[in-house]
């Protein structure tokens with residue numbers, strides 16, 4: 001049985017929850033301007049699984065991700081990463097938890113232009129004063145197909161390659177969970193398909209846990225499971241999604257206005 005750095009066996013990882021929300025409520029504003037962005041959401045994201053979160057604009061996808069990743073304070077209920085309850089954690093502990101246990105990928109690649117690809121990948125660990133596990137780092141770099149680009153600076157890389165650097169940066173510290181917010185939103189469909197393929201490989205081959213917010217049914221079809229939100233509530237949970245199934249579900253949720261996959265989109269469509 002393989003054991004990860006956190007001492008959790010891979011056998012247990014297959015079923016345990018990497019992150020969990022219980023009756024999670026998020027209210028923005030007060031009085032007349034009050035918005036209930038999340039209305040008692042309960043969901044678990046399982047280890048070594050790739051989960052997509054979908055839903056119409058304003059349904060609460062980003063809010064759910066931000067609350068579960070400790071980027072935004074919650075108004076009610078609870079959110080846990082592994083067995084750690086986020087509510088009540090002081091800022092310093094929360095920063096530490098985000099740094100040590102969570103990986104982030106955003107639509108903007110957020111790479112430092114003066115650092116090369118490898119330096120960008122190891123930057124968060126360098127800041128934290130942690131030595132990268134060389135063997136793991138080599139596997140990550142190989143998995144995202146960057147072995148021959150490590151000395152390049154961001155400006156010398158394509159958008160897709162830059163996002164692959166951001167994926168590798170999120171994976172480098174072997175976090176318990178990676179939250180990705182529209183990771184392919186700035187990419188053409190070919191580069192997007194590549195990045196999604198690498199995210200899926202990081203789950204299948206490296207046993208990582210990924211939760212991704214997306215608007216794109218083709219992107220969602222790379223996931224093992226799609227959770228659908230509408231008006232701050234979970235309204236469906238779809239295992240083994242295909243792009244067609246997701247598109248159909250989104251059509252119902254958006255009253256027939258779901259985005260259709262772009263030309264050349266490469267996801268599973270059947």
Ligand SMILES: Nc1ncnc2c1ncn2[C@@H]1O[C@H](COP(=O)(O)OP(=O)(O)OP(=O)(O)O)[C@@H](O)[C@H]1O
Nearest residue numbers: 028029035037055056057058059060061062063064
């Ligand atoms: N900082 C904020 N202050 C007030 N209301 C907010 C704030 N952030 C989000 N909201 C509201 O909360 C609700 C959920 O927003 P959220 O951004 O989570 O939706 P989303 O599903 O991610 O939308 P999109 O797909 O358009 O990005 C929306 O009604 C939004 O207007």
